[in-house]
Amino acid sequence: MTLHEHSSGLLTDLYELTMAAGYFQKEFHARATFELFVRHLPKNRNYLVAAGLEQALAFLENFYFSAEAIAYLKSMPLFRHVKPEFFAFLQQLRFSGDVWALPEGTIFFSGEPLLRVTAPVVEAQLVETSLLSILHFQTLIASKAARVTTAAQGRAVVEFGSRRAHGIEAGVLAARAAYIGGCAGTSNTYAGFRFGIPVYGTQAHSWVMAHEDEAKAFRDFLDVFPEQCTLLVDTYDVRSAIETIISLGQQPSGVRLDSGDVLADSKWARRRFDEAGWKDVQIFVSGDLDENRIEELLQQGAAIDGLGVGTALSTSSDSPYVGVIYKLVEIEFDHRARGTAKFSVDKKTYPGKKQVFRFGQSGRTYTGDVIGLEDETVPDATPLLVPVMQGGKRLKTAILDPHETVQAAQKRFLESRKCLPENLLRNAKAEPAYRVLYSKRLEDLSEQTRQRFLKTATT
Amino acid sequence: MTLHEHSSGLLTDLYELTMAAGYFQKEFHARATFELFVRHLPKNRNYLVAAGLEQALAFLENFYFSAEAIAYLKSMPLFRHVKPEFFAFLQQLRFSGDVWALPEGTIFFSGEPLLRVTAPVVEAQLVETSLLSILHFQTLIASKAARVTTAAQGRAVVEFGSRRAHGIEAGVLAARAAYIGGCAGTSNTYAGFRFGIPVYGTQAHSWVMAHEDEAKAFRDFLDVFPEQCTLLVDTYDVRSAIETIISLGQQPSGVRLDSGDVLADSKWARRRFDEAGWKDVQIFVSGDLDENRIEELLQQGAAIDGLGVGTALSTSSDSPYVGVIYKLVEIEFDHRARGTAKFSVDKKTYPGKKQVFRFGQSGRTYTGDVIGLEDETVPDATPLLVPVMQGGKRLKTAILDPHETVQAAQKRFLESRKCLPENLLRNAKAEPAYRVLYSKRLEDLSEQTRQRFLKTATT
Numbered sequence: 001m002t003l004h005e006h007s008s009g010l011l012t013d014l015y016e017l018t019m020a021a022g023y024f025q026k027e028f029h030a031r032a033t034f035e036l037f038v039r040h041l042p043k044n045r046n047y048l049v050a051a052g053l054e055q056a057l058a059f060l061e062n063f064y065f066s067a068e069a070i071a072y073l074k075s076m077p078l079f080r081h082v083k084p085e086f087f088a089f090l091q092q093l094r095f096s097g098d099v100w101a102l103p104e105g106t107i108f109f110s111g112e113p114l115l116r117v118t119a120p121v122v123e124a125q126l127v128e129t130s131l132l133s134i135l136h137f138q139t140l141i142a143s144k145a146a147r148v149t150t151a152a153q154g155r156a157v158v159e160f161g162s163r164r165a166h167g168i169e170a171g172v173l174a175a176r177a178a179y180i181g182g183c184a185g186t187s188n189t190y191a192g193f194r195f196g197i198p199v200y201g202t203q204a205h206s207w208v209m210a211h212e213d214e215a216k217a218f219r220d221f222l223d224v225f226p227e228q229c230t231l232l233v234d235t236y237d238v239r240s241a242i243e244t245i246i247s248l249g250q251q252p253s254g255v256r257l258d259s260g261d262v263l264a265d266s267k268w269a270r271r272r273f274d275e276a277g278w279k280d281v282q283i284f285v286s287g288d289l290d291e292n293r294i295e296e297l298l299q300q301g302a303a304i305d306g307l308g309v310g311t312a313l314s315t316s317s318d319s320p321y322v323g324v325i326y327k328l329v330e331i332e333f334d335h336r337a338r339g340t341a342k343f344s345v346d347k348k349t350y351p352g353k354k355q356v357f358r359f360g361q362s363g364r365t366y367t368g369d370v371i372g373l374e375d376e377t378v379p380d381a382t383p384l385l386v387p388v389m390q391g392g393k394r395l396k397t398a399i400l401d402p403h404e405t406v407q408a409a410q411k412r413f414l415e416s417r418k419c420l421p422e423n424l425l426r427n428a429k430a431e432p433a434y435r436v437l438y439s440k441r442l443e444d445l446s447e448q449t450r451q452r453f454l455k456t457a458t459t
Numbered sequence: 460m461t462l463h464e465h466s467s468g469l470l471t472d473l474y475e476l477t478m479a480a481g482y483f484q485k486e487f488h489a490r491a492t493f494e495l496f497v498r499h500l501p502k503n504r505n506y507l508v509a510a511g512l513e514q515a516l517a518f519l520e521n522f523y524f525s526a527e528a529i530a531y532l533k534s535m536p537l538f539r540h541v542k543p544e545f546f547a548f549l550q551q552l553r554f555s556g557d558v559w560a561l562p563e564g565t566i567f568f569s570g571e572p573l574l575r576v577t578a579p580v581v582e583a584q585l586v587e588t589s590l591l592s593i594l595h596f597q598t599l600i601a602s603k604a605a606r607v608t609t610a611a612q613g614r615a616v617v618e619f620g621s622r623r624a625h626g627i628e629a630g631v632l633a634a635r636a637a638y639i640g641g642c643a644g645t646s647n648t649y650a651g652f653r654f655g656i657p658v659y660g661t662q663a664h665s666w667v668m669a670h671e672d673e674a675k676a677f678r679d680f681l682d683v684f685p686e687q688c689t690l691l692v693d694t695y696d697v698r699s700a701i702e703t704i705i706s707l708g709q710q711p712s713g714v715r716l717d718s719g720d721v722l723a724d725s726k727w728a729r730r731r732f733d734e735a736g737w738k739d740v741q742i743f744v745s746g747d748l749d750e751n752r753i754e755e756l757l758q759q760g761a762a763i764d765g766l767g768v769g770t771a772l773s774t775s776s777d778s779p780y781v782g783v784i785y786k787l788v789e790i791e792f793d794h795r796a797r798g799t800a801k802f803s804v805d806k807k808t809y810p811g812k813k814q815v816f817r818f819g820q821s822g823r824t825y826t827g828d829v830i831g832l833e834d835e836t837v838p839d840a841t842p843l844l845v846p847v848m849q850g851g852k853r854l855k856t857a858i859l860d861p862h863e864t865v866q867a868a869q870k871r872f873l874e875s876r877k878c879l880p881e882n883l884l885r886n887a888k889a890e891p892a893y894r895v896l897y898s899k900r901l902e903d904l905s906e907q908t909r910q911r912f913l914k915t916a917t918t
Contacts, residue, residue, distance in 0.1 A: 006627050013621060013646040014660025022666065022683045030669065059627075072652045078660070078687050121669060128663075129647075132622035133630050140625075162472060163591035164780045166599075166625035166633075168465050168518075171592050173626055187472040188588075193531045201473025201537070204587075206787040207481065209799040210489065210580060224481045228537050236802060236912065259806055311780050320779035321623045321770050328665040340668040343695060347718055453695065456672050 007062030010069045012129040020122045021082045024089055032121040033330040033353050035113040036131060042319040046424040049146050049413055050102040050114055051177045052138030054405050057394055059130050063095045095123050099389035105180050105412030106384060109436045111371055112356045113385060128326045136324045138177035144316040145181025148309050150425050151291040153298060156184035156306040158200045160286060161314025174314040180409040196403030202230035202256050209235060215244050222250050230254035230284055238265045246276045254282035263302045270303035282306060291427050329353065339449045350442060351449045357381035366419050372439030466521035469528045471588040479581045480541045483548055491580040492789040492812050494572040495590060501778040505883040506893065508605050508872055509561040509573050510636045511597030513864050516853055518589050524549045554582050558848035564639050564871030565843060568895050570830055571815045572844060587785045595783045597636035603775040604640025607768050609884050610750040612757060615643035615765040617659045619745060620773025633773040639868040655862030661689035661715050668694060674703050681709050689713035689743055697724045705735045713741035722761045729762035741765060750886050788812065798908045809901060810908045816840035825878050831898030
């Protein structure tokens with residue numbers, strides 16, 4: 001099992017399994033459609049960036065219950081009254097459904113399905129928790145990276161956050177998602193190996209501290225990495241470290257400032273290196289950066305060539321989750337489909353299989369989206385959801401090697417970002433927000449569903 | 460490779476590898492000691508709960524570079540000038556160091572080492588990123604769970620947050636850490652299977668929506684799970700759902716409220732069930748809960764028997780990271796040890812191998828801690844760091860099966876929490892904070908190290 005292919009059927013909330021047992025035992029053999037979407041954008045987000053589909057599809061393709069998993073379920077008192085046929089059913093169960101999705105790197109908004117699953121109700125239900133978890137995390141990080149890289153105004157941003165990501169897997173996948181959101185690379189070496197993302201590394205304070213003096217620490221590093229060598233200058237005192245480097249007489253490719261008064265020190269360092277004739281030495285800045293701090297530093301004229309962004313990026317710290325949900329929108333018995341929806345006061349959903357239509361594709365500024373039913377056609381708009389899996393197998397169009405997938409996703413995002421209305425690109429909440437409407441047919445279906453529900457509820 | 464045992468040597472920031480190459484090539488064969496600790500407590504945290512050691516030790520024991528990993532490193536232009544012997548060295552490298560740690564479930568404070576690694580400098584350096592990542596995440600979640608379970612005042616709290624945790628692995632490990640922090644269980648079935656944590660599950664809105672009417676949805680579920688059956692009552696209208704359940708005449712074990720006016724609805728539901736003679740029906744509440752909302756609901760007299768806490772717990776959403784760091788504190792050549800520290804203005808560290816001494820162990824209220832050197836003795840205080848690994852192998856005392864480890868950790872935390880000064884247990888920031896002092900010998904060593912540094916810097 002590789003890092004991104006955890007596919008145990010137990011990777012789910014227990015209620016998915018109790019419902020599965022219920023459906024099985026009551027012979028409720030319906031085909032269900034669920035859609036995965038976000039009810040509201042988080043504060044400080046004007047748009048989101050789809051990511052994680054590659055891992056979600058790998059999960060679905062490999063989904064299974066091992067013999068140990070089945071034995072564990074059987075041992076639970078909760079399942080005491082469940083028929084043994086259910087466990088035999090689980091043992092042979094594979095995901096056999098159809099999936100439509102937004103390609104990774106697609107910009108999207110609240111209400112718009114990121115993924116749509118149509119499958120026998122038991123299967124569609126059992127995969128809920130893991131699909132949410134996989135798509136939620138990478139979408140969260142790609143969306144944060146989009147803000148950070150926008151704030152950097154073309155300067156390279158390297159993702160540095162593995163150490164404070166939520167575990168080892170999160171560190172690797174944060175690197176992947178950050179790259180999709182426009183980062184130039186990551187410090188996570190495994191992510192480079194696995195996904196072909198450029199990897200960057202300099203040196204830590206410990207290197208300097210381990211040596212008796214800073215000059216020797218710098219000299220030794222320059223000796224081992226003569227061509228690509230970024231020296232860390234804030235272990236003791238930034239300005240004396242820079243004077244030491246200049247006095248060594250060997251030009252490093254860059255220096256890194258990780259603390260202190262970065263604004264003043266970066267300008268001072270730029271001037272000193274220029275005076276020394278070292279105009280090519282890159283000034284790289286890191287340490288508690290986020291999109292607001294970057295904007296502020298650049299507005300004040302800090303001399304920065306590249307940025308390392310850690311914790312704020314790998315945890316999306318200002319907004320560490322997005323309210324993704326996975327809702328039943330249609331249920332089909334004997335080829336008769338019925339739309340379903342929730343009508344509780346604060347949590348309304350729309351029924352039916354949906355498509356997202358975007359106006360102004362192909363290089364022009366986007367002017368708005370319409371969420372409609374899957375079989376609608378909307379003139380002059382591009383449908384965004386594409387089929388990616390049929391009968392549990394990935395479609396050929398959805399198979400690329402992991403390196404190509406990530407490259408294509410970043411390209412898609414970078415090209416789309418150019419088409420966003422300018423006010424969405426600012427750090428502040430955009431007013432007006434991007435315009436997303438529901439189609440007339442979808443509104444009609446929603447009203448019919450509500451009327452049918454009211455009739456049932458009162459009879 | 461199982462979920463918790465990712466041990467690739469590439470799971471590290473690239474600079475750890477460039478420094479490793481530097482140390483190797485410069486024949487810098489020192490033995491180094493690093494300590495992993497937190498510089499400041501996050502806002503809204505009066506203490507932290509150590510967690511994740513089991514996974515950290517598994518990582519160290521299995522740490523290795525595969526042939527593919529080595530080939531990848533060799534292919535990087537950055538390593539072009541590095542001698543081939545370095546790659547041969549990596550290929551046979553295993554972690555051979557000694558480790559001391561706070562047992563999982565230990566309450567700790569800023570400045571106190573959670574883990575101390577002594578190993579050849581290359582090894583100690585290469586494991587930095589993954590050790591931080593592993594210990595950071597579970598400590599973060601256990602510390603959040605401690606607040607949530609304290610606010611619940613003895614009511615069962617179930618961790619419900621897998622779907623918004625930062626990926627699949629984070630969901631499983633959040634469940635583990637939340638249990639250590641006092642939760643009664645989780646909805647994550649894999650965590651139950653892997654760690655023996657109690658697993659809880661009810662039903663989702665989709666179960667109700669998939670059925671033509673709510674009465675049938677409830678009846679079918681009661682039929683399949685006659686003994687343990689919690690029905691979800693907020694899909695359409697809470698009060699009519701509860702009337703429907705009462706009219707069915709079969710008592711469920713509980714109901715779950717997931718939205719709406721939980722305060723009023725829970726009281727109303729309690730009264731209706733009591734009137735119906737169903738005093739045993741448990742009222743379970745979920746939906747956007749955290750420690751502040753729980754405290755508020757209970758203060759206002761909500762009728763709640765158990766709580767499901769999701770996103771706020773699995774992402775520690777009010778404070779989604781802790782500033783853990785891993786700092787070089789001692790370097791040893793030819794059995795001569797030299798303390799090291801950082802003296803930059805805002806990021807001072809203390810040199811030397813440390814121990815944490817706690818006053819008031821064994822059932823009495825803790826009165827304060829002293830951070831001293833490892834060979835100090837502090838009368839009437841208990842040393843908290845214990846040896847867990849020697850020469851790269853876990854000590855027998857640090858080997859338990861995964862189920863026992865988690866149980867022991869929760870017990871340790873629950874017993875320690877009883878000994879905390881009362882003001883630390885409130886949701887608000889404690890004033891005064893818990894008292895943590897540095898020993899005289901440690902302050903002296905720090906001053907000597909600073910003097911030696913100043914001398915070096917000016918010569």
